[in-house]
Amino acid sequence: MTDTLTALRTAFTDAGVTGRIHALDIGSGAELDLYGDELVCTASIHKLPLLVTLHERAAAGDLDLTEQIDCPPLGRPAGPTGLAAMLDVARLSLRDLAYLMMAVSDNAAADLLLDRVGLDAVNRTAARLGLSRTTVTHSFGEMMASVKQDAGPGGAQALADPHVVARLRALDPAWGNRSTPRELTRLLAAIWRDEVCTPENGDAMRRLMALQVWPHRLASGFPFDDVHVAGKTGSLPTLRGEVGVVEYPDGGQYAVAVFTRTLSTAAIVPAADAVIGTAARIAVDALRERRTQKGMRSAEPG
Amino acid sequence: MLVVDLIRHLECFVAVAEESHFGRAATRLNMAQPPLSQRIQRLERELEVRLFDRTSRQVVLTKAGTLLLPEAREVLARAGTLRAAALRIRDGESGLLRAALPPDIAGTTVAALLSEFRANCATVELELHELSTAEQLERFASQGLDVGLVHHPCDVTGLELGPVLRRDLGVLLPRDAPAAQHTEVPLAALAEHDLVLFPRAGSPALYDDLLTTCARGGYTPPAVRHGRGASFVRGLVLSAAAVALAPRDTADDTTPPGLVWRPLAGAPLAWRHSAAWPRGHGDAAVRAFADAAAHALRTTADARPDTPTRPTYLRPAAEYWL
Known part of the structure; x- marks a missing residue:
């Protein structure tokens, strides 16, 4: 346990980041925790609680996931992927918007869904699941707009200046959308155990999380064809995170939430992306070792 | 009902949590045990959560208590800095400023900094420490330092910075x-x-x-x-x-x-430097030190403003976009 925490600290330090992690063996409830109760800015990871609310309301009959939504290009929030990057009118179902939101972190799709279900509903879902420190206070478009405003006229270039990064409201968990690593693994476990809504909704949510395209963070720690990884990333200047579930062929399921802040203000820091996978792997290996030891003990003659 | 006295009640909560024992906590708070128990009960009623499970021998934090403990510590820490800041403000410009410089600052720069600071802030007593950036960040966290000059990159969480x-x-x-x-x-x-x-x-x-x-x-x-x-x-x-x-x-x-x-x-x-101080605590003395440090670095160490000049091409995996 102590060795594992030391290994995690070393991995984070080596990558030039500060890190927080909580990992949970969904089957046994065993956990691993390094600053897992600290408030973190969720950034795009809050698209996961939004997805849960969408499905909860669909399960309650409040909305139909095949409902078609008009997506006008005017007023789309900034973003490098999906509808946020597209130029023309589109018309998509709620569930296909959810696909874009989860697969490529589409800010425009996310805000259309957030408009449809309402901010308060997302907070009510969190409260119902006992996630008292998981709060959404603004849309994804508003989050991007705050970064743009705080960065000032220098644009993306100005984000290389630590003086500018220190004043970004979006990086203050007291201001923006927030949660803790522990609450996020608890949410993941609830999704995987079908405690959130119907199993059909559960399947749909797990499918979307497995369709996320990014290979560089959580998934990079598990270079095995027979290990299934499903997750959602979140990023802001100097902040990188991913929450997800790693499933082994022996049935082991591990919910992991990793959040890092790079010391460097550079936008491209591959080591900081990779350490999310490295840390998750260290944690999952430790949880799996505990499983094996427990199995061996119970197999011993009494 | 608890607004004014919340700080005192939270002190009791943290003491009992840390001592796991009403008697020891009462001794530490220099009060009798019965009023301490009453305070904890009042706080539990006010917050509408049970903070402790009490057995005859032991007091154990409940899940709710465990979750609230860091929040309580945070409130107490803030109250402490509020009192310290008020003290310096009440005394006008007098008081003590605890400041730090990294070891690689040349003697001439230190001398220029000190003379400029004294010229602008004559009544503040400056307590100067030689500390690495990591040591300065630790002291900020434990409220043992008011302002420092740090090397970048470093973890700027919770800090305000002067120009780099x-x-x-x-x-x-x-x-x-x-x-x-x-x-x-x-x-x-x-x-x-x-x-x-x-x-x-x-x-x-x-x-x-x-x-x-x-x-x-x-x-x-x-x-x-x-x-x-x-x-x-x-x-x-x-x-x-x-x-x-x-x-x-x-x-x-x-x-x-x-x-x-x-x-x-x-x-x-x-090398990149800036003055740094805990967010929300940049009073006149802190800013005078930050200005003096920047001025001294410019005049004695060839330091110049670091405005990013190279373009930044964000890639889609960055997830944010300006």
């Missing part, structure tokens, strides 16, 4: 090395030399950034040797025909005659 200044790095090399012929040395001209650098653990992000930039400029050292102290580094450069990176103001009369300092062509490498 850069000190261009040049190269310290043996006088007879061919590269010493250049008035401004291109990085690629250092190719044959080992590089003497601080140990990576001291500042991994800066270490990696320096080596990456060297490589991009055509200099991948055959070996990297580690050294910290100025004389040790100079010794390695002399004896092993290595080179070291250093700002101009560290090359002075004490530099051994066998060594020369040269600027690097295009100034590709730099």
Whole structure:
């Protein structure tokens, strides 16, 4: 346990980041925790609680996931992927918007869904699941707009200046959308155990999380064809995170939430992306070792 | 009902939580046990959660209590800084300012800083410490430091910063090395030399950034040797025909005659500094120190404003977009 925490600290330090992690063996409830109760800015990871609310309301009959939504290009929030990057009118179902939101972190799709279900509903879902420190206070478009405003006229270039990064409201968990690593693994476990809504909704949510395209963070720690990884990333200047579930062929399921802040203000820091996978792997290996030891003990003659 | 007295009630909560024992907590708070128990009960009623499970021998935090403990500590810490700030404000400009500088600041810079600060803030007593950036961050967290001068990159969470200044790095090399012929040395001209650098653990992000930039400029050292102290580094450069990176103001009369300092062509490498202080605590004395430090670095250490000049091309995986 102590060795594992030391290994995690070393991995984070080596990558030039500060890190927080909580990992949970969904089957046994065993956990691993390094600053897992600290408030973190969720950034795009809050698209996961939004997805849960969408499905909860669909399960309650409040909305139909095949409902078609008009997506006008005017007023789309900034973003490098999906509808946020597209130029023309589109018309998509709620569930296909959810696909874009989860697969490529589409800010425009996310805000259309957030408009449809309402901010308060997302907070009510969190409260119902006992996630008292998981709060959404603004849309994804508003989050991007705050970064743009705080960065000032220098644009993306100005984000290389630590003086500018220190004043970004979006990086203050007291201001923006927030949660803790522990609450996020608890949410993941609830999704995987079908405690959130119907199993059909559960399947749909797990499918979307497995369709996320990014290979560089959580998934990079598990270079095995027979290990299934499903997750959602979140990023802001100097902040990188991913929450997800790693499933082994022996049935082991591990919910992991990793959040890092790079010391460097550079936008491209591959080591900081990779350490999310490295840390998750260290944690999952430790949880799996505990499983094996427990199995061996119970197999011993009494 | 608890608004005014919340601080006192939270002190009781934290004391009982830390001592796991009403009697010990009461002793620590210098009060009797019955009123302490009443305070905890009142706080539980007010917050509408049970904070402790009580058995005859022991007090154990409930899940709710465990979750609320860090919040309570945070409120108490804030109250403490509020009182400290009020003290300095109430006394006008008098009081004590605890400030820190990193070890690599030259004596002339320290002297210029002190004289400028005294000129602007004569009544504040300055308690100056020599601390590395990591040590300064620790002291900020434990509220043992009001302001400091830090190296970037560092973890700026919870801090406010003054403008960032850069000190261009040049190269310290043996006088007879061919590269010493250049008035401004291109990085690629250092190719044959080992590089003497601080140990990576001291500042991994800066270490990696320096080596990456060297490589991009055509200099991948055959070996990297580690050294910290100025004389040790100079010794390695002399004896092993290595080179070291250093700002101009560290090359002075004490530099051994066998060594020369040269600027690097295009100034590709730099140390970056800024004043830093805990967010929300930048009072007049803190700002006077920050200004004095910036002024001293500019006038004595060739420091200049570090405005990013290179473009930043965000990639889609960045997830944010301006």
